[in-house]
Amino acid sequence: MSVATMTALGIARNTKGAFRTLGVEPQKAVDSAMEKIAAFIPSEVIGVYVVALGMLSPQRDAGKWLIFGICIVLVPIFICLDYVLTKKRNPNTKLTRRVGIILAILGVVAFVAWAAAMPGTPFLSLHPNATAAGGVSVMILAAFMYKIAEVFDLVPKVK
Numbered sequence: 001m002s003v004a005t006m007t008a009l010g011i012a013r014n015t016k017g018a019f020r021t022l023g024v025e026p027q028k029a030v031d032s033a034m035e036k037i038a039a040f041i042p043s044e045v046i047g048v049y050v051v052a053l054g055m056l057s058p059q060r061d062a063g064k065w066l067i068f069g070i071c072i073v074l075v076p077i078f079i080c081l082d083y084v085l086t087k088k089r090n091p092n093t094k095l096t097r098r099v100g101i102i103l104a105i106l107g108v109v110a111f112v113a114w115a116a117a118m119p120g121t122p123f124l125s126l127h128p129n130a131t132a133a134g135g136v137s138v139m140i141l142a143a144f145m146y147k148i149a150e151v152f153d154l155v156p157k158v159k
Contacts, residue, residue: 033139033142034138034142037110040106040149041111042075043076049071051097052067052070064120064125068121068122072111072112080100080104090130099152110145114134114139116133116138
């Protein structure tokens with residue numbers, strides 16, 4: 001089962017038809033938004049987050065927040081490493097530090113929204129409807145982030 005599907009199921013469980021009142025098919029809308037937002041997050045970080053939550057299965061909120069914190073630190077690290085490797089492999093590339101910083105910011109924002117939309121998110125310790133709020137933020141951010149990325153010619157490829 002894909003991460004987008006798991007998230008859609010979690011959101012559908014928590015929204016109790018909120019998307020249907022908007023005339024949107026929840027599964028398709030969330031899948032599309034999750035794919036777009038996940039394109040801004042290094043796949044290594046998504047893997048670490050999902051595997052850590054799955055294997056460690058922290059029962060306390062502190063454990064979930066620790067995994068989230070580690071992953072949020074990893075996002076800009078992996079983006080910076082990708083930036084350096086791209087510059088090394090192709091010195092004539094148009095990538096600048098400013099672009100790298102923009103990508104790192106977009107990646108962190110995307111990860112926070114994505115993690116908030118996931119079932120079992122640590123954000124549930126802050127509010128019982130955190131997953132639904134995370135899903136809505138993913139949908140909104142996916143649209144805005146793609147526009148920002150288009151402005152800077154940084155649109156990531158969606159699988």
